Amino acid sequence: MELFRIENITKQFSEKFVLQNFSFVVLPGDKINISGYSGIGKTTIFRLLLGFERPDAGKIIFDGEDLTDENVWVVRRKVAYVSQDLNIGKGRVSDFFQETLHYKANQHLRTDAKNRITEYLSLFNLQTDILTRQIEELSGGEKQRIAIINALILDRSIFFLDEITSALDPALKEKIMNFFLENKNFTVLYISHDIYSSKNTKIKTLKLC
Amino acid sequence: MSETVDLSIFSMMMCGVLLLIPVLLVHYLKLGINRNLLISTVRMVLQLVLIGFFLEYLFKLNNGFINFGWFLVMIFVAVYSVINNSGLKYQHFILPVFLSLFIANLFVVIFFNTFIARLNFIFDARYMIAIGGMVLGNSLRSNVIGLGDFYKALNKEEQLYLYKLSLGASQFEAMLPFAKKSFTSALNPTIATMATMGIVSLPGMMTGQILGGSVPLVAIKYQIAIMVAILASTVLSIAMSILFTIRYSFKKSGVLRKSIFK
Numbered sequence: 001m002e003l004f005r006i007e008n009i010t011k012q013f014s015e016k017f018v019l020q021n022f023s024f025v026v027l028p029g030d031k032i033n034i035s036g037y038s039g040i041g042k043t044t045i046f047r048l049l050l051g052f053e054r055p056d057a058g059k060i061i062f063d064g065e066d067l068t069d070e071n072v073w074v075v076r077r078k079v080a081y082v083s084q085d086l087n088i089g090k091g092r093v094s095d096f097f098q099e100t101l102h103y104k105a106n107q108h109l110r111t112d113a114k115n116r117i118t119e120y121l122s123l124f125n126l127q128t129d130i131l132t133r134q135i136e137e138l139s140g141g142e143k144q145r146i147a148i149i150n151a152l153i154l155d156r157s158i159f160f161l162d163e164i165t166s167a168l169d170p171a172l173k174e175k176i177m178n179f180f181l182e183n184k185n186f187t188v189l190y191i192s193h194d195i196y197s198s199k200n201t202k203i204k205t206l207k208l209c
Numbered sequence: 210m211s212e213t214v215d216l217s218i219f220s221m222m223m224c225g226v227l228l229l230i231p232v233l234l235v236h237y238l239k240l241g242i243n244r245n246l247l248i249s250t251v252r253m254v255l256q257l258v259l260i261g262f263f264l265e266y267l268f269k270l271n272n273g274f275i276n277f278g279w280f281l282v283m284i285f286v287a288v289y290s291v292i293n294n295s296g297l298k299y300q301h302f303i304l305p306v307f308l309s310l311f312i313a314n315l316f317v318v319i320f321f322n323t324f325i326a327r328l329n330f331i332f333d334a335r336y337m338i339a340i341g342g343m344v345l346g347n348s349l350r351s352n353v354i355g356l357g358d359f360y361k362a363l364n365k366e367e368q369l370y371l372y373k374l375s376l377g378a379s380q381f382e383a384m385l386p387f388a389k390k391s392f393t394s395a396l397n398p399t400i401a402t403m404a405t406m407g408i409v410s411l412p413g414m415m416t417g418q419i420l421g422g423s424v425p426l427v428a429i430k431y432q433i434a435i436m437v438a439i440l441a442s443t444v445l446s447i448a449m450s451i452l453f454t455i456r457y458s459f460k461k462s463g464v465l466r467k468s469i470f471k
Contacts, residue, residue, distance in 0.1 A: 050375055052464055077377050079375070089369060103378045
């Protein structure tokens, strides 16, 4: 069963074609590295799949159904997206997690969220006292890890990861990306300019040119 | 108490002399706004003269339907001003902004006239037009801030808004922090005015009543009542403006329509 089928997508902004007759398929458990030079439309793929943009031509099928403005909400509740944008909000880190868990769609995740947050903080080399700090005071690398943990507590199995380790040191980059790439239950689409020494040899590459 | 002293032609000419100060200063500082300043002054004088004659006729007639009709005209002008100054397009916003200003202000004015001023004729021109104008003028200013800030912030921080949607937030949940922030910014001037009223500023309505011969204590009671009415209409109209306009401003996918901006 295919998760996503992208058929002959075309997307242009103003006069510039970002994607032209672009097609690909995502199967459960796939690990796909989306590569290509800056501005070629890598992030646009995520934006199209999440319904933030509509394609000018072609179609996107999710779980066997055509993606429309009405049903794109289903995708957003199955995919965990970590953006390259470090503007993840303001206020205390603990409130940031609480806001995510407060959304009606995520209320079922509240029960053991605290333990899971603590586990992930430790896994990604963060101290628990970060929960009391303000997001605005965090470094780029700390913000990235907080955004990753926020995606993980959603307990989803499809991940869209857009340059999520750009502000981290090499060892931590490897650790975090391997965490995603070596989990068989995860379907991961990721954008990164780094090459990881993952044991997973089945990483597919989607090269935009 | 004595009646208000009428201002003679000489007094109005003295006003013109006073006007020379800002005009000369603006000219000397080369601010480049002399033309606008003069146009605005001429417009103000013409509008007030016309409205003066019109209101005199309206007050003499004191017909409920006509008073209500004029109140509607005031709301239409306010709607135009709110949308124009918020940087938004008319076609998307005219109906929702009209509804919110109309419902909020009509409710507050009728409540004021019925339960506070306790009038027998609640559409009395002196109250309907004067109180209505004060309440409407303030909710206009707050709506320009509230509505304008709300959509500008959503547009500027669209990535953050979309990020919240991707986390599973509904459209309402994702925009709530933006709405709360704009709501606060819109209310702050009214709250600050209330906190310093009587010390920093002697409000226009109170000044008018005192000049008109009212006892200061009566003027104060009216001023308290009108400030509460302003606060109520401001809160109601901003909340409704944001709620009513959402329907027209977002796609079904929850993404903000860029076409709403001028």
